[in-house]
Amino acid sequence: MSELTLAIDQSTQGTKILLVRQDGTIAYKITKNHQQIINPQGWISHDLTEIAANLKFLIRKALSHAGDAAIKAVTISNQRETAAAWSRRTSAPLALAIVWQDNRTTKVTEQPNIKKREKIIKYKTGLPLSPYFTASKFNWLQTYEPAVQTALSTGDLCLGTIDSWLLYLLSEGTYKTEPSNACRTQLMNIETCEWDPELCEIFGINPKNLPTIVDSDSNFGTTTLFGTLEKPIPITSILGDSQSALLAENCLHPGEIKVTFGTGSSIMMNTGQKLLRTKNGLNTSVAWKRKGKTTYALEGNVNYSGALISWLKDRLKLINDPAETDEMAQAASKNDTTFLIPAFSGMAAPYNKPELKAALVGMTPLTGRNEIVCAALDAIIYQINDIISLMCQVFTDSKLTLHVDGGMIANQYLMQRLADIVQCKVLISPIQELSGVGTSLNGMNNQTLTLSVSKTYKPCLDKIQSQNQVKIWANNIKQLTK
Incomplete structure (x- = not known):
């Protein structure tokens, strides 16, 4: 049986x-x-x-x-x-x-x-x-x-x-x-x-x-x-769901990073038994404690990822189904300058601005549904990139390959944008439900799961273009927090 x-x-x-x-x-x-x-x-x-x-x-x-x-x-x-x-x-x-x-x-x-x-x-x-x-x-x-x-x-x-x-x-x-x-x-x-x-x-x-x-x-x-x-x-x-996904992704060694796309996004790096205290806006968490041995992690969180798509659908009525956002973002004008700052409940690390309010900035008369949807997806990626940049400053031996899971991994625009802005390979999990699987493995005598990556995204944007776009994002944040 x-x-x-x-x-x-x-x-x-x-x-x-x-x-x-x-x-x-x-x-x-x-x-x-x-x-x-x-x-x-x-x-x-x-x-x-x-x-x-x-x-x-x-x-x-x-x-x-x-x-x-x-x-x-x-x-x-x-x-x-x-x-x-x-x-x-x-x-x-x-x-x-x-x-x-x-x-x-x-x-x-x-x-x-x-x-x-x-x-x-x-x-x-x-x-x-x-x-x-x-x-x-x-x-x-x-x-x-x-x-x-x-x-x-x-x-x-x-x-x-x-x-x-x-x-x-x-x-x-x-x-x-x-x-x-x-x-x-x-x-x-x-x-x-x-x-x-x-x-x-x-x-x-x-x-x-x-x-x-x-x-x-x-x-x-x-x-x-x-x-x-x-x-x-x-x-x-x-x-916890984020740590469970880290375990299921087999990010079991120091420097390995996973990104989980859920209602929010959790970006987590295994730092092993090193308890790293940071002053740059990152959080230090316990990844897990198993058989009496504590493993630590660096973490940053994006409050609105999937929740941002729900906002586009339920509040703005710009989409009928989350799957539409992929094609709409692909169709958005490449010359549009719209940025969405999704501070609906403030901004978590690395900004730590709980009082900040959400804003659409840089719109022109040509900005439409596609451009706003594209700005929403981009906002998720810029926040993730800011967190990963800080992690790599603190833990210099990090392995800059991202293991990615969660409900939004089917969005090709979002995954390619992640590779382009972070400038690294993005490895897509074949399983969306890694949090549930990870805790099961934890209960099975610390068994691990051998995952064959379902898809790999590589940067198509050059590093200078990526850095320039990140600078514009950063300047918009600064303007709102003055």
């Missing part, structure tokens, strides 16, 4: 269930999106009750396609910085989850008692003080959500990132997380991989209301998948 791992990939847009074979290939997959709740102030939230219902539905559907195969384990990958609060007693959500893109907590990070300690925060976490990360979101939930305040006062409060909440539901009360997620909260000491008392005090979070941090390949407890299995099976891996 064959054996399968059931991988839960909880992304920003939806829930995905994969049935993964022992060799890392996918036997079955199914997805269901959940609502993006955006209020008039631009706050972005998720309804955890909706996500739980979707999860249960998808698990039943996936198991019905397993056939005679045995489900041997469950693994989790997830959107990372989203903040959840739930009842320790009932596991019921106490508030809408605050999504990682949401910057409502800027006023928390600007409090004088927090702001004056930003150097300590950066040193201990590898992250700049920012509303992007989870600690300020936990603080906001405790301050402004009545049900969270009540649970805090009665000892019934659980705070965590989405992995912890999923684990709590699946295992009926196991309260754990691991370093690839915990390192993105701004509450974990990146050297010790433990909750830091000083950081918790800075943000007003009681460590007793946080999950226990264990290794990424730990036994996280057992589950019957909400009663669908007769006997419980182990939950063998949890990884």
Whole structure:
């Protein structure tokens, strides 16, 4: 009888269930999106009750396609910085989850008692003080959500990132997380991989209301998948989605870089056991901690990638289907000077400008639908290039070949533009669902996946042309931040 791992990939847009074979290939997959709740102030939230219902539905559907195969384990990958609060007693959500893109907590990070300690925060976490990360979101939930305040006062409060909440539901009360997620909260000491008392005090979070941090390949407890299995099976891996993709891409050696195109984009470089502290806008993260050994990474994030295409479709009505953007960008005038600065929730590293607003600049009377779509795709690439340039300054032994995965890899214009602007080979993964596959491999005794690249893009633009275009992008950013 064959054996399968059931991988839960909880992304920003939806829930995905994969049935993964022992060799890392996918036997079955199914997805269901959940609502993006955006209020008039631009706050972005998720309804955890909706996500739980979707999860249960998808698990039943996936198991019905397993056939005679045995489900041997469950693994989790997830959107990372989203903040959840739930009842320790009932596991019921106490508030809408605050999504990682949401910057409502800027006023928390600007409090004088927090702001004056930003150097300590950066040193201990590898992250700049920012509303992007989870600690300020936990603080906001405790301050402004009545049900969270009540649970805090009665000892019934659980705070965590989405992995912890999923684990709590699946295992009926196991309260754990691991370093690839915990390192993105701004509450974990990146050297010790433990909750830091000083950081918790800075943000007003009681460590007793946080999950226990264990290794990424730990036994996280057992589950019957909400009663669908007769006997419980182990939950063998949890990884943040970006780190999970890094592992699945086999970027296992220092200097190797991957780019994941999702709702946002994660650019991550494996730095091995080197904890590199940077002052240039990059973040230092834990890639994973396995068998007691910590692997570090340099990281930069683009808030809007797939979300930018959703904006073109749902808000501007410029496209009916994301696939249209490829042909439209190809058809755009090469002489158009339009640039899109997609600061819908500020700009993350390397700019670290949470207050910045989005703008279309450089338009002429000839600018049309194609040119705006092209500017949107280009904006994604310019941000990625800025991050990679900084990485190569910090880690001079980097291997400048990009391993690329995610939902946008089929867009030929976007992939060629990436090769042209970064001036390197771009290797396209044959699998879009690498986050789910990576965490499955992590739970399979650290097995690796041998990927045959589906397509390679090489630069068609010369280096001087590329540099000139990057300079124009940089000048536009500077003009908006004066």
